[in-house]
Amino acid sequence: MVGRASGLPGPLQSALERGMRAIEDASLLDRVNGPLAEAVRKVAEKQPRIADVLHGVPVGHPLHPAMVLVPVGTWTSAAVLDLVPRTGPAVPVLIATGVLSAGPAAAAGLVDWAELHPQQQRVGLVHAVSNTAGLALYTASLVARLRGHGATGRALSYAGFGAVMAGGFLGGHLSYRQAAGANHVEDVPHIVPPGWHDLCAIDDLPEGRPVRRLVGEAPVVAVRRGKAIDVLADKCSHLSGPLHEGRVHDVDGEACITCPWHGSTFRLDDGDVVAGPATAPQPSFDVRVDAGRVQVRLPGAG
Ligand code: FES
Structure with a gap:
């Protein structure tokens, strides 16, 4: 008998799988997602530079995962310190820091979410609702603590912690199972054989119009502009x-x-991202022309 790779009891693993699939398939959520995503995209189109910063284009990596470290880290620390007697104002300060940092983290997630496939957006919506519930519970906890209701504050904090952990689980599913935010061309250097490869005759490339060709098993886009070929x-x-x-x-x-x-935009010369939502550059091939044939080579291939 083959063992379960996950180590989770079978019924729990199956229930999680069924639950996640039910969210992915819940097309009813599109009634919210469609108008909300359109509204977010409209705002992002008016402020493209800010949207690109929130996507993480300037740093070449998605910004949202880094920004959630602050609220998650401070709230986790608060959960631990709540088990320790006489910690003074440390816990309220940690909770307040998490509450204040949650807004920018959510804004980065929102602009990414608006540019996803429907199945990803459905999981993303439940992820956001869960985290928003966590934020509301932590805010209520802070208010309770400031009014001297420590026990209520602690109970609300732990409820918030549970909501944020559930949101984190959904975020993990979105990133790792559904590959939102992942670099979708990471495999290219591994499937393109090293060295030069014949692509096509130079006359087969129309002027200024992108065309698809294959290098081994890897699809590439070739653009000819006068003597330049990218x-x-x-x-x-x-x-x-x-x-x-x-x-x-x-x-x-x-x-x-x-x-x-x-609408991600890449420089033809080197594949760098000029505008998001993409944050990872496109693999860019060296090009040479020999006896009327276009040849390409991918640096770092193999
Ligand atoms: S697939 Fe989303 S911008 Fe290209």
Whole structure:
């Protein structure tokens, strides 16, 4: 008999799987998600630089996971200190720090969430509701403690801690199982063989229009502009959108390609992110032309 890899009792593991699948399939949640995501996207379109900072574009990594460390860390510390007698104002200070830092962390999560697939947004909504309940309980706990109701404050804190842990579990599912926020081109250097590869005849590349080609098993997008030829991985690093269906245009005088799914924009020259929601760059191939044939090589492949 084959053992369970998770180590969880079978019924618990099955219940968790069923529960998560039920949330992913709960299309009823789309009645909230659709208008809410559209409203968030409209605000983000008006403030694209702020939206990119919240996505984490300047640091090349999603910002939300780093920002949740403050509320989760302070509230976890408060939960431990609540077991210790006579800690003075330490616990209320920790809870207040968590409450104040929750807003920016939520804002970063919200702009990411608005650019996800429906199944991811459903899990994301329940994650947000759970964390909002945690925030409300911690706020109520703080008020109770400041009014001298320590026992009530502690009870509310532990209820909040439970809600935030449930939210964390859902966030883990969203990131690891559903790959929201993950780099969707991490595999490319592993599936492209090292060295130079024949791509196509130079005459097969239309002027200024992106086309899809294969390098081994890896799809790439090639763009020819006069004598310049740029080749990037075709799968968008955000959520695997097809870049060859995207738009080639100039941004601040540099040629870029914009993903048709959520508008991430990458510099053709080197694959760097010019605009989010993507935070990871596109793998960029070296290109040379030999006897009318375009050849490509991915630095670091293999
Ligand atoms: S898949 Fe989302 S921007 Fe490309």
